[in-house]
Amino acid sequence: MAEYMILICEDESAYATATPDVLQQVMEAHNRFSEQVAETGGKIVEGRALQPTSTATSIRGDVVTDGPFIETKEAVGGYYLVEARDLDHALEIGKLCPARFGGVEVRPIMVFG
Amino acid sequence: MSESPRSGAGADVGAGSGAGEASAAVADAHRREWAFVLAATARVAGDLDVAEECVQDAYAAALTAWTRQGVPRNPGAWLTTTARRRAIDAKRRDRVLRAKLPLLIEPDPPVAASTPPGAGRAEEDEVIPDDRLRLIFTCCHPALAREAQVALTLRLVCGLTTVEIAQAFLVAEPTMAARVTRAKKKISAARIAYRVPAPAELPDRLDAVLTVVHLLYTTGHTAPGGDNLVRADLVDRAIGVARMLRTLMPDEREVAGLLALILLTDARRATRADPQGRLLLLEAQDRSRWDRSVIAEGTALVPWALRGGRPGRFALQAAIAALHAEAPSYAQTDWPQIVALYDALLRVWSSPVVALNRAVALAMAQGPAAGLAQIGELEAAGRLDAYRYLPAAKADLLRRLGRWEAAAQAYRDALALTDNAAEREFLARRLTEVTGAPS
Numbered sequence: 001m002a003e004y005m006i007l008i009c010e011d012e013s014a015y016a017t018a019t020p021d022v023l024q025q026v027m028e029a030h031n032r033f034s035e036q037v038a039e040t041g042g043k044i045v046e047g048r049a050l051q052p053t054s055t056a057t058s059i060r061g062d063v064v065t066d067g068p069f070i071e072t073k074e075a076v077g078g079y080y081l082v083e084a085r086d087l088d089h090a091l092e093i094g095k096l097c098p099a100r101f102g103g104v105e106v107r108p109i110m111v112f113g
Numbered sequence: 114m115s116e117s118p119r120s121g122a123g124a125d126v127g128a129g130s131g132a133g134e135a136s137a138a139v140a141d142a143h144r145r146e147w148a149f150v151l152a153a154t155a156r157v158a159g160d161l162d163v164a165e166e167c168v169q170d171a172y173a174a175a176l177t178a179w180t181r182q183g184v185p186r187n188p189g190a191w192l193t194t195t196a197r198r199r200a201i202d203a204k205r206r207d208r209v210l211r212a213k214l215p216l217l218i219e220p221d222p223p224v225a226a227s228t229p230p231g232a233g234r235a236e237e238d239e240v241i242p243d244d245r246l247r248l249i250f251t252c253c254h255p256a257l258a259r260e261a262q263v264a265l266t267l268r269l270v271c272g273l274t275t276v277e278i279a280q281a282f283l284v285a286e287p288t289m290a291a292r293v294t295r296a297k298k299k300i301s302a303a304r305i306a307y308r309v310p311a312p313a314e315l316p317d318r319l320d321a322v323l324t325v326v327h328l329l330y331t332t333g334h335t336a337p338g339g340d341n342l343v344r345a346d347l348v349d350r351a352i353g354v355a356r357m358l359r360t361l362m363p364d365e366r367e368v369a370g371l372l373a374l375i376l377l378t379d380a381r382r383a384t385r386a387d388p389q390g391r392l393l394l395l396e397a398q399d400r401s402r403w404d405r406s407v408i409a410e411g412t413a414l415v416p417w418a419l420r421g422g423r424p425g426r427f428a429l430q431a432a433i434a435a436l437h438a439e440a441p442s443y444a445q446t447d448w449p450q451i452v453a454l455y456d457a458l459l460r461v462w463s464s465p466v467v468a469l470n471r472a473v474a475l476a477m478a479q480g481p482a483a484g485l486a487q488i489g490e491l492e493a494a495g496r497l498d499a500y501r502y503l504p505a506a507k508a509d510l511l512r513r514l515g516r517w518e519a520a521a522q523a524y525r526d527a528l529a530l531t532d533n534a535a536e537r538e539f540l541a542r543r544l545t546e547v548t549g550a551p552s
Contacts, residue, residue: 002304085306086217086304086305086306087254087304087305088310088314108303108304110302111214
């Protein structure tokens with residue numbers, strides 16, 4: 001098994017304006033996702049949601065600036081670190097990952113040594 | 114080219130062959146057996162670069178050995194055994210170095226391992242698995258960019274050098290080298306498995322493979338730039354890979370469709386330009402010079418590719434090509450049937466290029482005005498803005514309608530989008546005709 005990061009990139013404004021119903025659906029989708037991953041034979045090592053990019057602070061050199069490095073419509077809003085057999089398996093998991101206001105990016109974790 | 118690269122032609126030359134015979138046999142084995150040898154060696158090497166090195170070494174060793182001892186009965190098995198031994202040695206030597214990102218080999222072969230003809234007769238008693246499908250599905254994995262899929266297929270499946278691939282695609286050699294290296298790195302770093310996809314994924318994954326092979330063919334068929342209309346080497350490679358797939362996946366209808374399409378198109382190769390190298394359109398081609406045996410082979414595949422369920426896009430294109438191939442003349446072509454096939458094609462593949470071709474067929478079935486109206490709609494949709502064949506097709510229909518001014522403008526638009534010398538010459542000639550025509 002190898003580790004992959006599933007980065008969830010979505011339109012933040014869609015969340016800001018979402019109804020409680022929609023947010024509830026999103027929560028349920030993520031709960032369901034955990035079960036589905038297990039069914040594929042994969043494993044979620046960790047999964048977290050991030051506060052929106054309006055709360056981000058960037059540092060380059062010694063300079064501290066308000067906001068993210070790059071302002072984009074779709075930003076990373078959360079991630080899952082998963083274990084999968086290979087890229088096809090990781091992509092199968094990535095396809096199951098809820099991201100109704102955007103999509104996900106699947107990246108292998110670098111192994112040292 | 115033989116139906117199966119494994120059919121072992123060129124074997125059994127026997128001892129006493131000279132250097133010339135040996136080098137011819139090595140060249141032949143390079144063309145026929147490269148994919149088989151590399152695919153089987155990659156499984157042992159666990160690394161595509163190591164596998165390539167070992168296979169290259171094996172071909173170099175073959176030249177010496179075959180000159181001295183004669184060409185073996187089964188050159189492919191000889192090369193595979195030699196390359197695999199080298200791979201095992203290399204792996205032993207470099208265990209630490211290569212342990213980092215090995216090629217991910219699936220232990221259970223989803224397709225039955227096949228014994229190459231002649232194996233077991235020679236000194237090799239081992240069963241060499243036919244891993245060519247794994248190799249091509251790995252090269253054409255959707256996680257790789259299309260241009261990387263194409264480059265890897267030419268490099269690993271066809272055994273072309275980076276220089277040759279760069280020349281074929283008019284790309285600088287370092288650019289092509291970087292593209293190949295990046296793709297190989299992604300295969301190992303992201304763990305793209307060396308395997309044939311599971312049945313559920315197979316239709317999509319196979320479509321990617323067929324798209325790459327077709328792209329090889331069309332790139333060779335009409336070179337994107339340069340002086341020659343056809344780049345024969347690329348065309349032959351595409352036909353070779355299509356035949357290989359047909360042998361390895363005999364039950365896949367779209368594989369039959371792709372091979373049929375390529376054969377039926379390629380049967381017209383000799384007539385696509387006049388002796389001066391000028392482009393000749395289908396209507397002006399000398400049909401008596403079309404390769405009838407190639408047409409027969411392609412046509413025979415079509416009913417098979419079409420049967421059972423909704424036909425795929427390659428089968429439908431092959432059916433269209435077959436109708437053209439069978440028609441006694443351009444005018445006597447079954448245009449209504451071709452329009453109907455294009456309708457079916459648009460349902461499975463809603464491409465504006467297909468819609469443009471349908472418009473041309475419609476113009477033949479119902480008159481230029483009907484075709485022109487369709488092209489007008491496509492133009493308005495704006496999805497074919499940089500596509501040189503749109504203004505070219507439009508210009509032709511305007512010319513047929515005697516609308517010289519508008520035709521001239523469309524020919525100029527087409528010229529502005531075309532780099533291929535033969536195509537430019539054709540368009541310029543037509544432009545002169547319409548500007549000189551009486552108004």
